[in-house]
Amino acid sequence: MEEIKKVRVRYAPSPTGYLHIGGARSALFNYLYAKKYHGDFVFRIEDTDIERNIEGAEYSQLHDLIWLGIIPDESIEKPNPKYAPYRQMEKLALYQKYAHELVEKGYAYECYCTEEELAEMKENQYANGIKAFKYNRHCLNLTNEEKEKYIKEGRKPVIRLKMEKGVTFKFHDLVRGDVSFLSDDIGDFVILKSNGIPTYNFAVVIDDHIMDITHVLRGEEHLSNTPKQLQIYKYFGWEPPKFGHMTIIVNENGKKLSKRDNNILQFMSQYRDLGYLPEAIFNFLFLLGYTSSDSKEFFTKEEAIENFDPSRLSSSPSMFDNKKLKYINSTYIKHLDDEKYFEFILPFIKKSAKAKDFDENLLKEIALIYKNEIAYGEEITSLLDEILDYDKNQLTDEEKEFLNLDSSKLAISKFKEKVISLKSFDKDSVKELFLSVQKETSLKGKNLYMPIRLKLTKMSHGIEMHNILKILGMEEILKRIDL
């Protein structure tokens, strides 16, 4: 009887950048998996690429995740002593010990080849039509004398794993089903760099093993790393976790999202700054490459956990659809209760220079006016700026012409005459006002409203008339009507 292990999954970013779409989605599904099966979600850092690590990345990776509601059970800030440390650079000695263990067992060997020699090797192979570089095992059976000679020359060895010959690595992928690779296609790869730091493929294996990771859900780009890692597991006699390779997210050209992609916002913090709700992004990410069997589309976190089934993860790439994200976000905004909505939207209203000093009640009324209009928070800022920053707006020739019509002039003057005595800007009072203007001018519809709208906002479209009046206030209305 196989013992039932507690499910433990992880998200293990390298701190080379802030949390981005792909990373967040990867973390999301691991989180879902953990919670679905009552396991732990571990956040660990793979910081072995010391050249590319950047300031603040680690913090962003963790805290943007938490912002999304993806809360680790264990992390660099919440370590479980049994599994700590959670940064790879803090346990170099461990990797080195394991690497040397493999060397002693004859499963790995020191390699003294220089960068130049490797480059030459590569070139030779390339000339023979081989583009996938495989190390030629020059250093496989070095004698001690040869090694000493190299060391005297100042060379520092790396450790390479000796791949087995004629072995097929088979595994059952959680999302793709049975997958197999031939060991012969894989060259002896480096597990420990000459500076003593392990490479990714080695360090993950060690980490996943000592941290008791049971399931690994990761991007498709790691699919071909899996046999390398399986070879390491095999040499150590460890049981590998279950792997699942999720599809990558692609841009509108069908290419994997890259950090240099300018058409698509990459980072979670950018979405937060623009006024996307974490719940909406969570939901959107959940839908990227996953569909529930009942064609439901809106999920709370709890519902997503409940619904999640790794076998329903798509295996063909999904395109990042910004319009869908907007749609989902706007739906979440509409469904926010007013208190939560105010809390969310007020900072964006106050970003509009002319609105920031309005009194609290007006601010809230403005907020409500736009609740159905906006797809994300920042939109309210620009919408408000359009109305409030009168001087910036320009009438088109057509609009000027329309404004010059006698009927337009009549509407405006009658409106001016009546608006002064308007008691309230609520919908009914304003409607009544327009009704009385209509009565006395016999203008209606577009001929009645449009001149006034143009006069007040210099725009031919926008929010309802009573809302315009409310936002502007009497003083501003009279000022603009006279211009």
Added chain:
RNA sequence: GCAGCAUUGGAGAAGUGGCUUAACUCAUUGCCCUCUCAAGGCAACAUUCACGGGUUCGAAUCCCGUAUGCUGUACCA
């Protein structure tokens, strides 16, 4: 090149041999509402599942081949 994975409308996709006249959602288009924009309501949108063969009474679903795309092929992760 080699290896792996994939291929259903503009996008996400459901579909696992007969219930499919290919669900659902976004986008798009049209209509309604309306001074306008948005929101909302209604409707339209794949005779067909990359292509070519095969298996079968019956195929998007199974098999073979081809094409295309993606990912990987580092002392990056």
